[in-house]
Amino acid sequence: MKLICLCLLLVSNIASAQNIPPKSELDAVMQNAVKQMNSQMSGLKVDEYTTLKYVSYDTTPPLFTYFYSSSALSVTNQLSLTNAQIAAMNLFNINKTCTSNFKALMKPYNLKVAHIMEDSKTGKNFYKLTVTNADC
Amino acid sequence: MQTAETKMIKKLVVFLTTTCLSSIPSAGFFDKEIKVKNYSCDDKNKIYADSPVIWTFTVQKNSVILKRDFYDEKKLKGSNLSQLDNCIVIDKANWKCGGDVVIAPKGSYTNAEYQVINSKFSYTEGTLFKPQFCKRAQVN
Numbered sequence: 490m491k492l493i494c495l496c497l498l499l500v501s502n503i504a505s506a507q508n509i510p511p512k513s514e515l516d517a518v519m520q521n522a523v524k525q526m527n528s529q530m531s532g533l534k535v536d537e538y539t540t541l542k543y544v545s546y547d548t549t550p551p552l553f554t555y556f557y558s559s560s561a562l563s564v565t566n567q568l569s570l571t572n573a574q575i576a577a578m579n580l581f582n583i584n585k586t587c588t589s590n591f592k593a594l595m596k597p598y599n600l601k602v603a604h605i606m607e608d609s610k611t612g613k614n615f616y617k618l619t620v621t622n623a624d625c
Numbered sequence: 626m627q628t629a630e631t632k633m634i635k636k637l638v639v640f641l642t643t644t645c646l647s648s649i650p651s652a653g654f655f656d657k658e659i660k661v662k663n664y665s666c667d668d669k670n671k672i673y674a675d676s677p678v679i680w681t682f683t684v685q686k687n688s689v690i691l692k693r694d695f696y697d698e699k700k701l702k703g704s705n706l707s708q709l710d711n712c713i714v715i716d717k718a719n720w721k722c723g724g725d726v727v728i729a730p731k732g733s734y735t736n737a738e739y740q741v742i743n744s745k746f747s748y749t750e751g752t753l754f755k756p757q758f759c760k761r762a763q764v765n
Contacts, residue, residue, distance in 0.1 A: 521727060521736070522753055528707055529737055530757050532678035532695030534665045540676075540697060558702070609702070 509597045512551070519546045519553065538564060539606070552619075553591070554603040563610045570616060582618050587625035595622035657717070657765060658683055659746050666759035675699045678758070682739070682746075684717040689739070709739060718744040723751075 523546045533541045538561040545554045562568065570578070586592070586602045594600040599622070606616040661680040664672045681692040689709045695702045709722035724738030737751035746763040750756045 518727075525736055525751055525753055528691060528709070529751075531705065532693055532703070533757050534673045534676045534697065536667065540695065540702070542703075560697075609697075 512548075512598055515551065515594065515598050515600075516546075516548045519551070522546070523553075540609075542607075551594075551598050551600040552603060553600065554605060557604070557606045558609045559606050559615075560609045562608050562615060575616065578616060579618055583620055583624050586620040592625055595620075595625065657744075659741055659744065660764045661746055661748075662762050662764050663758040664760040665757060670759065672760055679764075682741070684714055684720055687714045688712060689714065689720060689722050691739075711736075718742075724749065 523544050527543050530541060531543045535541055535557070539557050539559045542556040542558050544556065546552070547554070562570075582604050591600065591602050595602070601619050601621050603617065603619040605614055607614050659680075659682040661682075662677040663680065664674065664677050666672050676697045679694040679696070681694070683690045683692065689712050690706055691709055692704060692706050694704045711725040712720060712722040714720040719742055721738065721740040723736045724740075726733050726735050734752045736753070738749040740747045740749075748761060
């Protein structure tokens with residue numbers, strides 16, 4: 490699955506600077522990023538089965554979340570993912586998150602990045618992963 | 626029963642009126658909502674043609690409302706609304722929103738800009754994140 494790769498250049502620069510600005514500045518930038526992304530990218534089809542519904546940002550603890558809708562289960566006639574499928578998706582999402590510009594923010598601000606996927610038919614969440622700095 | 630001459634005069638009046646009004650961009654007589662289709666692509670750059678996101682811009686006074694309709698395999702899967710920021714509105718056929726520079730202590734970035742001039746839509750990506758849609762086209 491193709492993961493949306495953010496390019497939060499500004500925030501990365503902030504975090505990589507020697508003096509890390511207060512978290513309130515991270516919050517302001519991330520909240521604007523959410524507003525911009527939801528205006529411009531909600532509904533984006535990220536692969537054959539998956540659509541980005543929206544993103545959100547919680548300030549405490551700092552958590553950026555991708556919400557996806559997927560028809561993968563109904564297409565494959567599954568009720569849930571197998572352990573092997575979950576492991577593969579976890580690996581994919583961890584790799585993508587840890588090589589994105591989020592990485593620079595995860596340690597100094599303890600930012601976490603979550604990926605939540607709901608079944609497009611039932612609306613039930615069938616996959617959730619929260620990536621932390623320790624995973625990277 | 627109308628004579629041929631009367632019919633001709635009526636046609637001429639309609640033609641002249643239409644031509645006159647449509648030549649005034651800001652007259653408002655032919656204002657309509659701007660619709661834009663956005664398409665994403667797979668890793669091989671193949672367009673998901675049946676799964677566009679359609680943007681419809683509605684101008685009300687000095688604000689612009691963006692409606693997004695999400696299609697998947699030609700079926701409408703959802704819609705939502707948001708009000709665009711930082712708008713300059715002349716009329717429905719001429720407006721601009723976004724494009725504002727956000728200043729932060731260690732740098733700055735630009736938000737995406739939506740612009741309509743004489744009913745022609747243009748879009749400038751913001752610098753905060755990478756573009757995601759691979760094709761975008763105005764449909765009216």
